[in-house]
Amino acid sequence: xxxxxxxxxxxxxxxxxxxxxxxxxxxxxxxxxxxxxxxxxxxxxxxxxxxxxxxxxxxxxxxxxxxxxxxxxxxxxxxxxxxxxxxxxxxxxxxxxxxxxxxxxxxxxxxxxxx
Amino acid sequence: xxxxxxxxxxxxxxxxxxxxxxxxxxxxxxxxxxxxxxxxxxxxxxxxxxxxxxxxxxxxxxxxxxxxxxxxxxxxxxxxxxxxxxxxxxxxxxxxxxxxxxxxxxxxxxxx
Numbered sequence: 001x002x003x004x005x006x007x008x009x010x011x012x013x014x015x016x017x018x019x020x021x022x023x024x025x026x027x028x029x030x031x032x033x034x035x036x037x038x039x040x041x042x043x044x045x046x047x048x049x050x051x052x053x054x055x056x057x058x059x060x061x062x063x064x065x066x067x068x069x070x071x072x073x074x075x076x077x078x079x080x081x082x083x084x085x086x087x088x089x090x091x092x093x094x095x096x097x098x099x100x101x102x103x104x105x106x107x108x109x110x111x112x113x114x115x
Numbered sequence: 116x117x118x119x120x121x122x123x124x125x126x127x128x129x130x131x132x133x134x135x136x137x138x139x140x141x142x143x144x145x146x147x148x149x150x151x152x153x154x155x156x157x158x159x160x161x162x163x164x165x166x167x168x169x170x171x172x173x174x175x176x177x178x179x180x181x182x183x184x185x186x187x188x189x190x191x192x193x194x195x196x197x198x199x200x201x202x203x204x205x206x207x208x209x210x211x212x213x214x215x216x217x218x219x220x221x222x223x224x225x226x227x
Binding site for chain 2: 033040050101107
């Protein structure tokens with residue numbers, strides 16, 4: 001099966017600019033996650049979708065970050081305006097959802113550098 | 116809140132040495148526990164998991180046992196190889212919507 005696709009792989013922007021990341025999950029996976037991974041830290045959950053509904057966005061900085069998942073498939077994560085501390089790798093993951101805690105399947109991530 | 120604590124790295128071992136990476140968790144309920152691995156240049160992938168107390172997860176020679184009494188899920192391997200060099204993340208999943216929380220990761224370097 002095709003894996004989780006993310007684009008772009010790398011992005012460099014100046015602070016106060018805006019940026020968007022795209023994720024295409026594995027076909028049929030109902031759950032989609034966006035994680036932020038700052039260098040030297042573990043992935044931190046930003047937002048979790050179940051189909052096209054949000055089930056957890058408690059750690060999403062909503063004053064600058066937004067995300068959507070139209071039609072329960074692809075998803076975009078946007079930052080506007082960016083700050084220096086947003087420099088990180090943004091990981092998208094998907095899961096088929098169900099009993100027994102199915103594993104997360106991760107994309108390769110987008111490395112964002114804010115200067 | 117729910118959290119995972121794992122030993123900080125990096126851990127450097129010689130080939131064929133015994134590996135232990137410690138992981139403990141704090142959770143309000145009964146989580147499922149995971150080890151994910153990230154090889155150089157690749158995405159995170161599941162290594163093994165355990166869904167209830169006393170379960171042992173195993174894969175590729177790695178093992179971890181879910182210890183409820185010590186809230187731990189330590190990763191072990193009897194004889195590491197150079198190809199095991201990677202970053203290892205302990206994680207837990209809790210709740211009906213399967214929210215997954217990760218530790219900070221432990222970098223393992225195996226030298227020939």
